[in-house]
Amino acid sequence: MAAVFFVSVTMLFLDFAGVWHGWFGWMAKIQFVPAVLALNVAVVAGLVLLTLLCGRVYCSVICPLGVFQDVASRLGGRFKKNRFRYSPALSWLRYAVLVVFVVASVAGFISWAGLVEPYSAYGRMASNLFAPLYRWGNNLLAYWAERADSYAFYETDVWMKGLSTFVVAVATFAVLAVLAWRNGRTYCNTICPVGTVLGFLSRYAWLRPVIDTSKCVNCKLCERNCKSSCIDIKARRIDYSRCVACMDCIAKCPKGAIRYAHPKTVGVQEASSSRQPDGARRSFLTVASLFAVGTWVRAQEKKVDGGLAAIEEKKVPERKVPLKPAGAKGLRHFTAHCTACQLCVSACPNGVLRPSSALGTWMQPEMSYERGYCRPECVRCSEVCPTGAIRPITVPDKSSVQIGHAVFHAENCIVNTDGVECGNCARHCPSGAILMVPSVAGKPDSPKLPVVNEERCIGCGACEHLCPARPFSAIHVEGHEVHSLI
Amino acid sequence: MEQKEHQHKGMGRRKFLKLLGAGAAATSAALYGCGTKSGSSVSGTGAGEVPEGGMTMRDNPTSGDKVSLLGFGMMRLPFREKRGEIDQEMVNELVDYAMAHGVNYFDTSPAYCRGLSERATGIALSRHPRDSYFVATKLSNFSNFTRENSIAMYRKSFEEMQVDCIDYYLLHSVGGGDGMGLLNARFFDNGMVDFLLKEREAGRIRNLGFSYHGDIRVFDYLLSRHDEFKWDFVQIQLNYLDWRHAKQINANNTDAEYLYGELAKRNIPAIIMEPLLGGRLSNVPDNIVARLKQREPAQSVASWAFRFAGSFPGVLTVLSGMTRMEHLQDNLRTYSPLKPLSEEEFQFLIDTAKLMMEFDTIPCNDCKYCMPCPYGIDIPAILLHYNKCLNEGNIPQSAQSEGYRKARRIYLVGYDRSVPKLRQADHCTGCGQCNPHCPQGIDIPKELHRIDAYVEKLKQETL
Known part of the structure; x- marks a missing residue:
């Protein structure tokens, strides 16, 4: 399940032909923060209910950033067995991040708040790091297809859409990969505002992994394999606010002492969080990038046959008011709803959308026309936007x-x-x-x-x-x- | 109006038969001692062996030159695109191969191949004895008509080609622009014709002629002064499509039947250009391929066009711009020796031309005279992609047409492959600077805007 969701959401960012969105576009729309911003009551209620029933299944199945960390963590696990240990929750940090996130979002700095928002953080990684690889792969196939006289693949442009956003994506990728490689779900249980909200709910989840104290032999296998570091065998407790319901502990327990059930049926005490600092680490990367700039020759006297005049690259004109796609209603609506996930930037087939570098709307998409223009038959961005920042519109609507x-x-x-x-x-x-x-x-x-x-x-x-x-x-x-x- | 009367009367069937007879005689004369290299039983079929020593030769009545019926056009030489230079190694290889198989006429111009053709031709030919080839080049003073510039261009040709005499020299592409006005500006007002006549007297030019496209008044005027100028040859566009349909394709042009007839009347040798219309007579619609292959399965589609041009006895040589070895080998097979068309075959090609006229292809021969477009448009690539899709049946007329979706994809994906986005028709400003350079008289901006409007309909799916 998790793999299906992960691959599908990733494909939303990679697929430039727009085929995937028709079938799996909903997967972006059931992401928690986008659904909240889109005022999608049904989805939010559904996710709340799901968490109250089954725990943080959202974090281990639906959230692409969570699954991404699991992948990194599993790769790290290849080298070291039984490498996790229980660590107490950093509740003060979790709630502080959540408060800052909510305040910033309401105050209109949503693109800054989006730095720690899991779905858009993953989107930036996918569109800035994975999509170029995917497209280069496609271009290679297109190159072969052209030689084979096949029209199955066509070439696409790969270009640096925004330097600062790219740097953010690389940094997010590096930090999360290192954290997950070493300590599993550190991010989800200390930073992630969605994790904090769902963790609050999952304490009261109907179904959750519970330890049958009568069977437990204190071997600590479960504790040492818990990527959330939330099982405390000494106290025979599980911190349910941090448990992402991955069920690894159940599979690991040699005695069958952990079951996924309602606590009453097993009859054990509940966990509570304690305070002690966790050893989370940070790392930084800086990235430089290259720009190829075309040369040009002005209209010249015709002397010879053949050849092509060089074409100078266009420069971005100064726009007093930034351009937002039809469906965005206007600057205020758009700025208040966009989490800068880059899904529309990845989807735009005309090279029009790119992340902004202005402070107030940092990483949120804006339009410019050096590589193409907003073609009349295309409403792709309005179809893919999960937060309602770009409301769905039709082709005839767009023309007016x-x-x-x-x-x-x-x-x-x-x-x-x-x-x-x-x-x-x-x-x-x-x-x-x-x-x-x-x-x-x-x-x-x-x-x-x-x-x-x-x-x-x-x-x-x-x-x-x-x-x-x-x-x-x-x-x-x-x-x-x-x-x-x- | 008056000129029209010349057409369609120029040559009757009987007269043609007579001419063919003469052609056949000339051909058999050149057959002495011919045989394939290995003596195997290959008889010029399809991908068979290329015979050495069997090339049909023609006599130039004024100079006595023995010229190979296949002439090498140096206008479409292979390019190393990334470096922007001619692939000299390949050119050398082609030239060596052609000469080993009897080709001895090489036609270039200071304007060809972004101005690089003359030098490449010189490098390739200078590796052979000077008396083993004839070299032709032109006064291509298209934009600067001054006497100084024209003479400088003439002198530079000697240097570039490393020769001290030019065998065939042409006033390049007369009849373009406004016709007589441009002719006078380029060659008479600046005294260039007198200059060149003196050069011929001095022996630095062995044969003087002109190449012609467009306004028929210019052609008729130059021929009317033949007694004075004594043209040694004239280069015209002749092929089975232009024989009777040139005027129909473009009102500015004149049917080749008339042009050839006028030359034959005066016993002026004709040199043929565009025998294949830049490949449009080899890359033809499917039904035409079927029709030609049905008759001669082993012969290439192109070979019909070469046999057509070569069958006229007044033709000195037929120029072909050969980029690849396969082109060269196929043409060598066709002319080693030439099998002249029978009257019935001639009629068959005339009927084929009629069928081809039903296709609305744009008469672009990819000569690139229009290039470079100052705004970066790749004009020939856009027109050729359109023609290719037309020939392959991928120009749907409406969204309801059969195979619409597939044809749409092939057109649009293929368009981006053939022409970079910034060089496509939607960037055409319509400034019209290309138009005077097109020897086929295509209204280029009009065609580009038409194609752009069509592409726009395909993209928006409003066809």
Whole structure:
């Protein structure tokens, strides 16, 4: 089960063709924090009930970060048997992190709070670290397919979407992998705010692993194999707030002294937490990355046949208001709901979405049009978003949602700089918001320059992306604080 | 209007038969001593052996040159794309192989292959005795018409090709742009024609001619002054599609039947370019492949086009831009020796051309004269991908068409493979700087915008 959930959620971040979302998109939507943010009462109630009934099954099956730690932990276990030991809970730290998390979320710093939120932390790892590997693998297959004249695979772009987010993903990966490798579920039981909330509930779970004191011979095999470090054999107690219901202890016990049942039926005392510091460690990594920057040659006199003019890479224009995808309603709604899990960033087939580096909205996605534009037939981000930060919309709806408007910069336009005809922006505007108008009134033969009808413009960026002016387009899209219908 | 009258009357069946007879005679004359290398029983079939020494030769009536019917066009030389240079080793290999099998005519230009062709040709040929090959190059003064620039270009050709005389020199691609205006600007106003005539007198040019595309008035004008200029040869586009359909494909062009007829009338040797239309007569729709293969299963589709061009007795040589050894070998098989078309076969190809006209392929021959586009568009790649999909039946007319989903995928995935995203048709500004350079007279921005609109419909699924 855990493997199925883990692989499926990971595939949500890796699959760029959008096939997986149709079948398994719900797996992102039943994640705890996204469901809370989406005000998805049914899912939250279901998870609460599940925990009250079975304990923290969520943590060992549904949560991809939990399963990821189990994988790391199991790899670590290859080298050392029976390596865990009981450690008392760090309750003060757990509740402090939870309080800070809730306060930060409510105060609007959700992307910062999201640093410790398990689902989005995993999402950042998957989209920044695993997805590029997956895509390179795909590109290799596409390379072979092309040689075999098959159209089964097509090549995709792999690019650095945001440096700071990438660094965060690498750091999260390194810290969690090391912690899990050594000590199992340290993160889940000291930092994770979801773990703390569910742990609070799981104390009262109906079904849980209970020690039959009459059978127990104090061999400590269960304690030494508990990745949550929550079994105290000396006291014959289990800290249920930290138990993630993995059932490893039940399998390990040679005497069958632990059963997954209601305590009353076994008849033992319950555990309580004590305080003593745990030996959690931190490590840091710094990462450098390379950027390949294309060179370019300006329009040159034609002398010879063949060859391709070099194309200069586009630069990101300064946008006073950041662009958010249709369905986000506006900046405030979006900022308050997004946990920066990067699922939409991974899913965007047009290279439009990338994590922001601004402080207030750090790691939350924003749009830019250097690599593509928000194509009219695509609503992928609104379909995948588990938190409701981008509400689901349809393709027809999208054509009437105004997320921004185009602004023309005459000084960059090739009609002015190169003295040629163009009109590529007007030719590709899906809402007919750009008109080519003679630059001199009353002279229909004078060079035609674009004018933007802001009322009609929806901000899709076709004009900006397809504008031949480089590195800065002669037309750019400015975001709107609140999206509107036209 | 007046010129149209020339067409379709140019050559009757009987006259053609007569011409073929003469051609056959010339061919058999060149057959002396021919035989395959190993003496095995291979008889020029399909992937069979390439005969050595059997090449059909033609006589140049003015200079007496014995020219191989297959001429090597140095316009599509193999490239090392990553380094942006010609694969000289491969060129040497091709040239050596071609010469060993009787090819002795090599045609280049200062503009070909991003301006690198002349030098590569010179390097490959200079490894052979100077009297074993004829070299042809051109005055390709397309953008700078001044006398200084033109003469500098002419002189540079000698240097690049490491020769002290040019066997065949051409006014490159007359008839383009506005026709007469451009002709005068490039060759008459700057005195270049007089200059070149003097060079011919001095012996540095052995044969002087011109290559022609486009405005028929230019062709007729230059021929009308034949008595004065004494053209040694003229290079024209001739193949079974352009024989009677050139004008139908593009109103600016003229059917090859008329062009050849005019040259034959004056006994001017014709050099044939685009016998294969840049591969459009080898990569043909499936039903045409079936039709040709049904008759001659062992012969390549391309061989029909070469036999067509070679069967005219007034043809001195047929140029083929051969990038790969397989192209060269296939063409050598076809011309070693040429098996001239029978009248019935000639009619069969004329009918084939009629069938092909039903396909709406864009007449791009991948000559790359339009390139580089200043805005980075890969024009020929876009047009060729469209043609390829058209030939393979992957241009669905509507979302209800049979096989729509598969064809859509093949078009879109193949498009991204053939053309990088930033070089696709949606980035075409429509500035039109490419148009005057297209010898086929394609309205390039119009075609690119049409393809872009089609791709947009495929992507949005609104077909």
